Amino acid sequence: MVAERTLVVKDQRILELIRENPFITQQELSEKLGLSRSAVAGYISTLTKRGEIVGRAYVLKEESKITCIGGANIDRKTRTLSPVQYGTSNPASSVQGCGGVARNVAENLGRLSSDVSLITLTGDEQDGAWLLKETKEHGVDVTQSITVNNEKTGTYTSILDESGELVLAVADMNIYEHFSPELLEARWSHIASSEVIFADTNLPEVTLSYLIERVEKEERSLWVHTVSTPKTKRLPQNLSGIEVLFVTREEAAELTETEIHSMEECRKAAELLSGRGVSNVIIHLETEGVFVRQNSGEEAFVEPSVETWVDGTGVKEAFIGGMLFGRTHEKSFHDSVRVGMAASNQTWQTEETVADLTTEQLNENIRN
Structure with a gap:
């Protein structure tokens, strides 16, 4: 139990020093904490795996992220202009946008x-670049x-009735x-x-x-x-x-x-x-x-x-x-x-x- 409390205190102290200077080196942390550089590296590795530290410059996590x-797909949405009639063509309007x-x-x-x-x-095509x-x-x-090279960005195609309720949807999500x-x-x-x-x-x-x-x-x-x-x-x-x-x-x-x-x-x-x-x-x-x-x-x-x-x-x-x-x-x-x-x-x-x-x-x- 004492050892666990010591670890928590060391973690907190390391985070305090990084918060003061995100670009502090492991050698500088070692000198300030009175620990070996290998011990500091161990603490940093643990804090990174826990998500307390993000990136090479020791950026601390944002609490609200x-x-x-x-x-993330290309959405193609078609809406009928009158009640759906199955087995025949239906007048409709269509739009395309971002989806997923x-x-x-x-x-x-x-x-x-x-x-x-x-x-x-x-995918590595224009649709994917536009979507991002x-x-x-x-x-x-x-x-x-x-x-992803040689793949197509996912697509989702929906058909809505005149009231906006979903009638049918098809999706190409192989990526x-x-x-x-x-x-x-x-x-x-x-x-x-x-x-x-x-x-x-x-x-x-x-x-x-x-x-x-x-x-x-x-x-x-x-x-x-x-x-x-x-x-x-x-x-x-x-x-x-x-x-x-x-x-x-x-x-x-x-x-x-x-x-x-x-x-x-x-x-x-x-x-x-x-x-x-x-x-x-x-x-x-x-x-x-x-x-x-x-x-x-x-x-x-x-x-x-x-x-x-x-x-x-x-x-x-x-x-x-x-x-x-x-x-x-x-x-x-x-x-x-x-x-x-x-x-x-x-x-x-x-x-x-x-x-x-x-x-x-x-x-x-x-x-x-």
Whole structure:
């Protein structure tokens, strides 16, 4: 016990000296602390692995940083001009923009001036370069993202009906098969310096398992969104490393092998997910709102407040971004849910995948 306290004191002293001079050398630390240079190197290595120190210049971690890991795609969205008629051509309008769950969450946070970074994969073509450029312009750090040679940037094509509800979506996400545990390992000091880590299930099964197991071992905060019903199968049986899991009604049903047609069935599914180790479960019910189950057992159903329903694309990512914003600004879990709902309310009322959010708009929406 005495030895452990000594280690903590040494760690704290090293961090104090680095905070005073980020460019201090190991020799200078050795002289100030009365330790051998090899001992100092050992302390530095441990602090770097824990994410307390980032980079060669001994940059200390930023407490409010959020790292988003997962998909960044070219989004192609088509909306019919009248009720959908199957088996024939439908008049429609189309737009193209930036997409991907992790990327959208990151952009929502960037627009709110949060300290957020994105780790994703893009192809070595014009689409990939444009996607990262657009994301960076909205305040997101993309320096940890990877360009994969001879691969195409992911694409997501959605068809909405005249009311904005999703009818069908198809995705070409083959590039994410290159998202290996080794890529995360190489960037772990950056990831570990985050207050919260967000990931989507565009990551391969082996990479998700690695991430969940590692954050549980290191007691870090990991929030996960399941992206789609087929990709729920990528999650391991043991979900103990996940602090917050975001799922839709259909994804929750797939994960728990149940049917969800009522609030009671929603509650049962959330309980089953909690039984697999998830601390907090949020089930998104589209225009109805969200069902929330916390690790304390407390449950809530939160309804949206929307004047005009325009388009549901990006609403879930806005909710997650709003919650993360609340969490990293010292809001309680309950209040963070309210911030998330305020962000999704704004997004429902625009045709944009990511609304032009401001903190003033969120506060006004919460008051109303």
